[in-house]
Amino acid sequence: MGGRTTRxxxxxxxxxxxxxxxxxxxxxxxxxxxxxxxxxxxxVYRALRELEADGGVDVVRDEAGxxxxxxxxxxxxxxxxxxxxxxxxxxxxSEVVEEWAGRIAADTGFTAVEHTVELTGVCxxxxxxxxxxxxxxxxxxxxxxxxxRAPGPGDPVHSCAS
Numbered sequence: 001m002g003g004r005t006t007r008x009x010x011x012x013x014x015x016x017x018x019x020x021x022x023x024x025x026x027x028x029x030x031x032x033x034x035x036x037x038x039x040x041x042x043x044v045y046r047a048l049r050e051l052e053a054d055g056g057v058d059v060v061r062d063e064a065g066x067x068x069x070x071x072x073x074x075x076x077x078x079x080x081x082x083x084x085x086x087x088x089x090x091x092x093x094s095e096v097v098e099e100w101a102g103r104i105a106a107d108t109g110f111t112a113v114e115h116t117v118e119l120t121g122v123c124x125x126x127x128x129x130x131x132x133x134x135x136x137x138x139x140x141x142x143x144x145x146x147x148x149r150a151p152g153p154g155d156p157v158h159s160c161a162s
Contacts, residue, residue, distance in 0.1 A: 008039045012047035013056075013071075021089050022060055022068035022082065060089075060118060081119040085126035092119065 015032055016023070023031075029044045048069050051057045057069045058078060070089065072078070079094040097117055105113040122130075 008037070008043045009047040009050070011037050011039060012044055013051065016048075016051075016057070016069060016071045019070075021087055022058075022070045022080070024062070024066055024068055028069070061116075063120075079117045079119065081121060083123035083126055084120050085122055085130075088123050088125075 011032055012028065015028055015035075019031075025041070025045050025048055028048075029039070029041045032039050032044065048057065051069070052059055055077070056072055058072050058080070060068050060070075060080060060082065062068055063084065070080075073091075078091045079097060080089040081092050082089045094117065097115070101113055101115045105111065
């Protein structure tokens with residue numbers, strides 16, 4: 001991360017690394033403070049901005065336009081297909097998108113071209129639940145990282161349950 005590497009910033013990176021799906025800054029903050037970390041929401045946002053600037057996270061937007069973060073894999077930038085119901089995400093082959101963006105940059109003479117691709121749908125497990133069936137999946141299969149409501153009266157924030 002850019003700037004000083006503080007105890008709080010390391011905690012943000014570790015917490016983000018522990019979740020396999022995208023998470024909002026507020027959800028990450030709730031997870032950290034529920035784990036007895038002393039950290040401010042502003043510090044969480046700052047750490048996420050620095051991770052993004054350094055290429056350490058992938059960022060997508062939720063349906064309300066909020067930013068969701070996921071630690072970027074060592075092999076680089078990816079695009080994801082996200083479930084609109086449960087938030088589960090799956091990386092998708094996006095080589096054709098990357099090649100297209102490169103061609104556009106070359107053809108127009110633009111440099112430092114960035115792009116955003118948002119793919120959403122409903123995963124098979126959520127579809128099965130809405131059809132009255134049980135979620136599909138192999139017995140003993142590890143459930144995806146998910147976020148459950150944090151305890152507290154009327155608290156809309158989530159905490160990591162994986």
